[in-house]
Amino acid sequence: MRRRFLLLLVAAGGVAAGEPDPKRQQELRSLLKNDCGACHGLTRKGGLGPPLLPESLSGKSDAMLLQTIQEGRPGTAMPPWKPFIDADETVWLIDNLLRKR
């Protein structure tokens, strides 16, 4: 249902990416904390993966972050998250979670 809505938006040339519903937002928050946290740290200060704090990402483009999260980085430990987080959700995650404290 939600997916169809997003598709419609895109088809209509809408620029605003769809916002995940509140339940999904909560899931993404906990995914970031727990599952990204396994490599980037619970507080995102880094571990096996680099820090993901707003200041560490400030010079990096949304497009690059989106690409990295969706596709992973082959040859490194960063896996692709495409199977679990779609592109719109990733955009939301970058804007609302990664770029904020």
Next chain:
Amino acid sequence: MLNRLLKTSILPLLIYWLLGGACFAELRGTGDLGVVIERERGSVLIIETSTRSILGRVGKLGDLSHASVVFSRDQRYAYVFARDGGLSKIDLLQNKLVRRIEQAGNSIGGAISQDGRFIAVANYQPGGVRIFTSEALELMADIPAVYGDEQRSRVVGLVDAPGRQFVYSLFDAGEIWLLDMQDPSRIEIQKFTGIGRQPYDALLTPGGRYYLAGLFGETGLALLDLWHPEAGVKRILPDYGRHDEKLPVYKMPHLEGWAVAGNLAFVPAVGRHEVLVIDTRQWRLVKSIPVAGQPVFVMARPDGRQIWVNFAFPDNQQVQVIDAEDLTVGRTLQPGKGVLHMEFTPRGEEVWISVRDDNQILVYDTRSFQEMARLPAVTPSGIFFTARAAKTGL
């Protein structure tokens, strides 16, 4: 004024002292105690396995994601290594924090020396190893993991080894370092370079002869025979999975939970949903056992009859049990969402399993697979029992 102060402060103190004094007067051992990490709260629970109960909680320990614990040889104190570089010493008998220091910016774990005198911490930031006295947590030595052009590497897979040694791997440098602490005032370092790309964790075989580092950046594992360090580091299973596409790894596997049954060692494959069975006499692959996901911990029940396995996201709601004789998965359990760790009671009749998202610790009987107890814990992760104090490499 003084009078009031006395009344308000001394009376409760007196009562506390009388009651507290009575509590501490009860003599007890610590052999059936342990700690459970509560990762988001930054606290640990002190638990007792005999009664399957929680005795207390100690907090303010910092960022405990990926925290680990070692025990003093008298099994009274737990040393907690926090992600944020914190090192805490906890008194299990008095249920209190003895001392906490912030020794680095980002760390991954540690070890206690064979003689119990020193605590070594593996740091990511600044990359290296720092060594402290176990008594007072005073800095004894700082050993930067420098390689190449004055770069610093993150350190992983730090273990204690016989002969008052520590062994660890340099993730970014692809090296293994052997620290000889025989004379603590003159620590000697032996470096093994070019051991393979991105060693991500390591383990020591029971007894402490072989140090085995898992490689993320290439196939196989790096093996150092501590009886013959002069022979250098050897690559084992060099061709395993070389020609296959790797599956994505959503959580790095661990090697600390060494699993040995007779002459067989069980280790998680990387990027494959398999547990590898290795013959430790020739260091050759015997079998790869298909399992439910990317294995994270692969742990043998202390008698070696069963191997318990948990998994990375998105398969982390289950646990599988491998039969050590026929080398197949005999059981699949569903403890709940976010199974992070398992720990056997000292002789293995029960296993404690932490289930992060359910905020529970489950205790199973390892023979009947019956659930014996559920204990509340806030986002529990690592579980560590004091029996580890007597085990080299844990």
